[in-house]
Amino acid sequence: MPVTPADRLAAVQTAVAEAARRAERDPGEITVIAVTKFHPASLVRELAAAGHCDFGESRHQEAQSKTAELADLDLTWHFVGQLQSKKARQVRRYASVIHSIDRAGLVDALREVEPVDAFIQLNLTDDPARGGVTTDGLPALVDDVLHAPGIRLRGLMAVAPRDEEPRRAFARVREASERVRALAPDATALSMGMSGDFAEAIAEGATHLRIGSAITGNRPPRA
Numbered sequence: 428m429p430v431t432p433a434d435r436l437a438a439v440q441t442a443v444a445e446a447a448r449r450a451e452r453d454p455g456e457i458t459v460i461a462v463t464k465f466h467p468a469s470l471v472r473e474l475a476a477a478g479h480c481d482f483g484e485s486r487h488q489e490a491q492s493k494t495a496e497l498a499d500l501d502l503t504w505h506f507v508g509q510l511q512s513k514k515a516r517q518v519r520r521y522a523s524v525i526h527s528i529d530r531a532g533l534v535d536a537l538r539e540v541e542p543v544d545a546f547i548q549l550n551l552t553d554d555p556a557r558g559g560v561t562t563d564g565l566p567a568l569v570d571d572v573l574h575a576p577g578i579r580l581r582g583l584m585a586v587a588p589r590d591e592e593p594r595r596a597f598a599r600v601r602e603a604s605e606r607v608r609a610l611a612p613d614a615t616a617l618s619m620g621m622s623g624d625f626a627e628a629i630a631e632g633a634t635h636l637r638i639g640s641a642i643t644g645n646r647p648p649r650a
């Protein structure tokens with residue numbers, strides 16, 4: 428029997444529960460977001476048929492057409508990629524959660540009456556191209572988000588750098604999150620952990636895992 432995305436999802440859920448148990452955490456407080464970038468809508472349908480409802484995309488155009496194609500399903504879409512301010516309002520139409528707020532200009536572009544859940548992305552590298560706000564810039568950005576109508580700050584998001592032990596990197600996010608909570612007590616969520624490092628992220632308190640290839644299999648060659 429071929430291994431399907433639904434089989435891989437089940438294996439990931441088992442591994443998540445196991446990592447949660449080791450960390451003495453309740454697996455029920457951890458959301459697995461299946462990141463489906465570069466994969467067709469049919470793969471999302473397969474996972475939805477297996478009962479999954481949280482999906483992530485990182486590129487606006489692809490996400491826009493995929494979510495339109497899947498509008499008959501009751502899914503929660505998470506936008507996890509870098510976001511241009513001029514695309515912000517369009518992303519808001521299909522995404523319930525935005526994981527990548529990293530600057531004041533984007534906060535302005537996202538203001539609206541209708542609320543959206545959001546994470547501030549923290550950059551754990553020295554490279555601004557990786558996306559995310561620096562630790563130094565974090566308090567001011569938290570303040571901007573708290574004063575913007577229509578944005579509910581859920582917590583922090585980060586991607587572990589390639590050249591650092593993931594557990595150490597995620598510990599830095601947890602520490603930053605403690606400082607954020609002094610300003611925004613409800614911003615308790617942590618969006619961190621991908622296919623290769625979700626167990627380490629769970630050990631440091633991750634509440635939202637963004638898992639792509641471990642669920643979808645390898646990305647199809649890009650057209």
Ligand SMILES: *Cc1c(COP(=O)(O)O)cnc(C)c1O
Nearest residue numbers: 462485507621622637638639640
């Ligand atoms: C693609 C992507 C993921 C998932 O990565 P995998 O290594 O395939 O699990 C997570 N977060 C972001 C921001 C992504 O772009």
